[in-house]
Amino acid sequence: MSQTSQIVQKLWNYCHVLRDDGLSYLDYIEQLTCLLFLKMADERAAILGEEQVIPKGLRWSDLADPQMEGERLEAKYRSILQDLGKQGGMLGLIFRKAQNRIQDPARLRQLIVELIGKEQWTAMSTDVKGDAYEGLLEKNAQDTKSGAGQYFTPRALIDAVVDCIQPKPGEIICDPACGTGGFLLAAYDYLADNYKLDKDQKQHLKYDALRGVELVDSVTRLCAMNLFLHGVGPNDDSTAPPIKTDDALRNEPKDHFDVVLTNPPFGKKSSITVVNAEGEEDKQTLTYNRPDFWTTTSNKQLNFVQHVKSLLKIHGRAAVVVPDNVLFEGGAGEKVRKKLLGECDVHTLLRLPTGIFYAQGVKANVLFFDRKPASESAWTKKLWVYDFRTNKHFTLKQNTLKRTDLDEFVECYKPGDRAERKTTWSEKKNPEGRWRSFTHDELLARDKTSLDIFWLRDESLEDSDNLPDPHILAEEIAEDLRAALEEIEDILGDLSERISEPLG
Numbered sequence: 001m002s003q004t005s006q007i008v009q010k011l012w013n014y015c016h017v018l019r020d021d022g023l024s025y026l027d028y029i030e031q032l033t034c035l036l037f038l039k040m041a042d043e044r045a046a047i048l049g050e051e052q053v054i055p056k057g058l059r060w061s062d063l064a065d066p067q068m069e070g071e072r073l074e075a076k077y078r079s080i081l082q083d084l085g086k087q088g089g090m091l092g093l094i095f096r097k098a099q100n101r102i103q104d105p106a107r108l109r110q111l112i113v114e115l116i117g118k119e120q121w122t123a124m125s126t127d128v129k130g131d132a133y134e135g136l137l138e139k140n141a142q143d144t145k146s147g148a149g150q151y152f153t154p155r156a157l158i159d160a161v162v163d164c165i166q167p168k169p170g171e172i173i174c175d176p177a178c179g180t181g182g183f184l185l186a187a188y189d190y191l192a193d194n195y196k197l198d199k200d201q202k203q204h205l206k207y208d209a210l211r212g213v214e215l216v217d218s219v220t221r222l223c224a225m226n227l228f229l230h231g232v233g234p235n236d237d238s239t240a241p242p243i244k245t246d247d248a249l250r251n252e253p254k255d256h257f258d259v260v261l262t263n264p265p266f267g268k269k270s271s272i273t274v275v276n277a278e279g280e281e282d283k284q285t286l287t288y289n290r291p292d293f294w295t296t297t298s299n300k301q302l303n304f305v306q307h308v309k310s311l312l313k314i315h316g317r318a319a320v321v322v323p324d325n326v327l328f329e330g331g332a333g334e335k336v337r338k339k340l341l342g343e344c345d346v347h348t349l350l351r352l353p354t355g356i357f358y359a360q361g362v363k364a365n366v367l368f369f370d371r372k373p374a375s376e377s378a379w380t381k382k383l384w385v386y387d388f389r390t391n392k393h394f395t396l397k398q399n400t401l402k403r404t405d406l407d408e409f410v411e412c413y414k415p416g417d418r419a420e421r422k423t424t425w426s427e428k429k430n431p432e433g434r435w436r437s438f439t440h441d442e443l444l445a446r447d448k449t450s451l452d453i454f455w456l457r458d459e460s461l462e463d464s465d466n467l468p469d470p471h472i473l474a475e476e477i478a479e480d481l482r483a484a485l486e487e488i489e490d491i492l493g494d495l496s497e498r499i500s501e502p503l504g
Helices: 003-019 025-046 060-064 070-084 089-095 105-116 126-141 155-165 182-194 199-207 217-229 300-311 324-328 332-343 403-413 440-445 470-500
Strands: 173-175 210-214 243-245 257-262 271-275 281-285 312-323 344-351 364-371 382-387 435-439
Touching: 003 025, 003 105, 003 126, 025 060, 025 089, 025 105, 025 126, 025 217, 060 070, 060 105, 070 089, 070 105, 089 217, 089 243, 126 217, 155 182, 155 257, 155 312, 155 364, 155 403, 173 182, 182 199, 182 210, 182 217, 182 257, 210 217, 217 243, 257 300, 300 312, 300 324, 300 332, 300 364, 312 324, 324 332, 324 364, 332 344, 332 440, 382 403, 382 440, 403 435, 435 440
Parallel strands: 173 210, 173 257, 210 243, 257 312, 344 382
Antiparallel strands: 271 281, 312 364, 344 364, 382 435
8 A cells, every 4th residue: 555545545435534533525624734734844844943833832733742731722823813814925825714623632632642742744745745636635534424525526537528628837826616626736746747847937837827716615615725835825924825715707817827627516597595584495596696797697607607708818728627508598598698709719628427426417528628819700710529428337446537538538629739630420420420510600600609519329219228327317406306306496597586576
């Protein structure tokens, strides 16, 4: 077993002990995040001679003091979290709103002394530290009951997307829904592995190349620690952290980026929870009235597509994961698609199989497009579609998605030389080919300019022996029912809002 696997297993085993106290996987990793940061800051000062970034009285040594036990330890840990959350820079980012979730002081002591305290984290390579933390995040994503899977995109998919986009030294890469930082770190690894970077380029990669926004404080904390363990971001408050907690859709962007890579959160409609005077909760539709958007809608994914376009510099490149409804929905969806085809070069669509996301039954795609300058004619001349869904069946355990499963797509994509693309589909010679193109005129002629395009014969509809496993079918049916119920609830909510509005 590798050193990384040993550390992951050691830390993960203790999680099962803490679950007896009612901690979720996410709670546990949050506590690890805070304690690991304190331990490494102590090691950097003691072993590497770096300046101690943690104020006196709030350090690892204060927690690891042998006299710190019982309620005294619990109170000290709670005050450290509270005080560090008020700091600036990476400190404030990682500890913002952090709370002690471990109610048993004896188990907190064991976590500090036996697990984290016995390892010398700065002696490990960046790969070991970072990969160990990534392993914990992936295990956490598997806990579907906690909903943590929505923050975790399959690494095989991320790596294939980054291989297609090919970030370059000096470029700035943004993820406006960064979750635990998967796309940002894959871009970092691509640049570090594929280029011989000089000193200035390494500095740029560490401090300036990556930018992310995350809506949920606790997930921002996980992302910040993930980046930090991979050597990304400042060790102190000298420069701004690479990510922040915010609603990415709230305002028109001030900065623009060379590359945007993102998997916006699942769920169709944006809403906020309002508590009335009687203490009753109600959900109200949330729309974003932004002058840079083509249309105003409460559809979260359509808003993210518009936002990604606004984030890009002219000639900037984007890859965004979108659910099927973005491809076929009428009304605002049709308007967004037509505008996107006109103002951007929407050159590639990857249809994804089900069974690869921790949120079950999701039908999603990756849409690749480049922003272009103003033009009287549409920039999209040809959309290339790779159908990786029809007759493809993956599961999270027995048949997981691997990077090699996407080799044909990346080869068809022709990174760096898209002019050399060639279709693999032919009606007569190769009707099973998964790669073909559609002209702009063909796309506009489709009902509602739908990009929900497929042409392969679905074997499961013709041969019962090829049907997916029953649990996969059940998950897909359940997901369709949930989507239909959500649509009905949206309609009822809109009707209620209109009825409650005062007459003119």
